[in-house]
Amino acid sequence: MEWKEKTIGQRPSRPTKPIVPDKPTDEQIYRKWEIPREWQWTQLGFITFVTKLAGFEYTEYVKYTDKGDLPVIKAENAGRDGFKQTIYSKVLAESVEHLKRSKLIGNELILVFVGAGVGNVATLPKGQKFFLGPNIAMARPYSGIQTKFLEYFYQSPRGKKLLLAASKAVAQPSLSMGNIRQTPIAVPSKEEQFQIVQIIENQFTLISKLEKTVDDALNETIALKHSILKKSFEGRLVDYISNDSVEILLTIIREEKRIYLESQKKIIRSNPKQKRDMETKKSILEILKESSGSISAQELWEKSTSEGDIERFYSEIKQIYHLIDELKLETESLLSLKDESK
Numbered sequence: 001m002e003w004k005e006k007t008i009g010q011r012p013s014r015p016t017k018p019i020v021p022d023k024p025t026d027e028q029i030y031r032k033w034e035i036p037r038e039w040q041w042t043q044l045g046f047i048t049f050v051t052k053l054a055g056f057e058y059t060e061y062v063k064y065t066d067k068g069d070l071p072v073i074k075a076e077n078a079g080r081d082g083f084k085q086t087i088y089s090k091v092l093a094e095s096v097e098h099l100k101r102s103k104l105i106g107n108e109l110i111l112v113f114v115g116a117g118v119g120n121v122a123t124l125p126k127g128q129k130f131f132l133g134p135n136i137a138m139a140r141p142y143s144g145i146q147t148k149f150l151e152y153f154y155q156s157p158r159g160k161k162l163l164l165a166a167s168k169a170v171a172q173p174s175l176s177m178g179n180i181r182q183t184p185i186a187v188p189s190k191e192e193q194f195q196i197v198q199i200i201e202n203q204f205t206l207i208s209k210l211e212k213t214v215d216d217a218l219n220e221t222i223a224l225k226h227s228i229l230k231k232s233f234e235g236r237l238v239d240y241i242s243n244d245s246v247e248i249l250l251t252i253i254r255e256e257k258r259i260y261l262e263s264q265k266k267i268i269r270s271n272p273k274q275k276r277d278m279e280t281k282k283s284i285l286e287i288l289k290e291s292s293g294s295i296s297a298q299e300l301w302e303k304s305t306s307e308g309d310i311e312r313f314y315s316e317i318k319q320i321y322h323l324i325d326e327l328k329l330e331t332e333s334l335l336s337l338k339d340e341s342k
Contacts, residue, residue, distance in 0.1 A: 035186045045181025048109065048139035048150070052177060053102045053132050061096060062133075064089045070096070072133040073104060073124065075112045082151065083110075083122035091131055102132035109139040109150050111163075114174040119164045121154045123147045137180055149193040152200050153185060281305045284316050285323070294327060294334035 035041070044050060053062075064072070068090025077084055096102065106128045112120040114135050124130060132138050141147050153159040166179040188196070284304050288295065301313050317324075327334040 036188065038192070039186045039188045041184060041186055043181060044139060044150075044183045044185055047145045047185070047187065048141045050137060050139045050177060050181050051101045051132075052113070052137040053099070053134060057099055057102070058134050061099060062091055062131075063095060064091060066090070068092050070129060070131045073110060073130045073136060074133040075115060075117055075120075075135040078110050078112050078117065078120040078122040078136060080117075080120055080155075082155070083124065089133070093129075093131075096131055099131075102138075104130040104132055104138060106130070107147050109141070109147050111137045111139060111154075111175075111180060113137050113176075113180060114172060118167055118173045118175060119154075119160055121151050121163075123151045137177065139180070144190045145187070146190070146193045146197055148197045148201075149187075150185070152197065154183075159185070284313075285320050288324070288335065288337045291336065294325075294336040296334055300335060 062072075070091050070093040071088035072091060074086075074089070076086055104124060106124050106126045108124050110122050110124060110132075112118050112135065139150065141150065154163050162184050163180075164175075166182070167173050167175050187193070281304060282290075284300060287300060287303050304313060304316070323338055325336050325338050327336075
């Protein structure tokens with residue numbers, strides 16, 4: 001496999017020989033370093049042009065200004081998950097025109113080589129010009145190499161380990177340009193690189209959609225909780241005037257229902273005609289229409305077709321509640337139909 005080089009500025013000398021990770025003697029451990037037969041081990045410096053902004057160039061020539069027209073890429077723009085857009089420092093393009101190696105045209109790979117984020121990599125947006133800032137290196141791929149493939153390779157646990165293998169374990173961890181250029185990488189054909197990138201990005205898209213679905217569901221749940229609490233403390237959750245808690249209220253209702261059903265069973269057993277009487281019972285609306293005045297909720301319940309089913313009774317009440325006038329007394333509620341002429 002060959003990679004055609006691009007002629008871009010002054011290029012540092014290449015590493016003399018690709019470095020392949022040492023092969024562990026244990027066969028099971030060795031399997032994790034195996035690559036497909038068609039892939040090749042090489043070094044980052046063999047397939048990209050790698051550079052950084054020299055320290056003296058930064059201090060002597062780079063002056064940030066609000067009037068600048070060229071955004072500066074810094075270490076903060078390469079996060080653990082790729083490119084991060086920030087509020088950029090800016091320089092005047094004409095003031096750094098002579099620093100050609102630090103001019104970025106988009107689609108380069110950026111690598112943090114010093115500090116807490118050492119080893120972070122990202123792909124610059126295409127079609128946008130930048131200037132290479134401090135503490136970050138740039139790798140511009142030669143033809144036949146996809147930048148996104150490089151990014152995903154070095155974001156993977158295996159690639160990250162290879163990239164950081166030569167980092168200095170000090171208070172301020174760092175990588176030299178030599179370390180970066182000699183970093184091993186396993187490269188497939190251009191076509192397979194493209195397929196790998198497409199599959200990864202499709203999976204990331206699915207994950208993003210799933211995250212959005214979960215976030216939306218959580219937000220709906222939170223909104224529902226707030227709605228329930230709001231209605232509860234506004235007295236709109238249940239149609240009941242009491243200082244008792246809702247839990248006590250539900251206990252009272254269940255107990256009243258139990259006592260009522262038991263009494264109904266006794267009545268039915270003592271009077272076989274009760275079944276025939278049930279057939280003559282009417283709906284709540286019919287009862288209210290025929291009533292000459294207000295009627296208590298208890299009496300309405302007993303005369304209705306609910307047949308002792310309190311849930312059914314309240315459900316029927318809810319459906320026609322907009323047609324009902326309710327007078328609440330201390331011990332009971334009196335119900336009547338609204339006067340439509342008013």
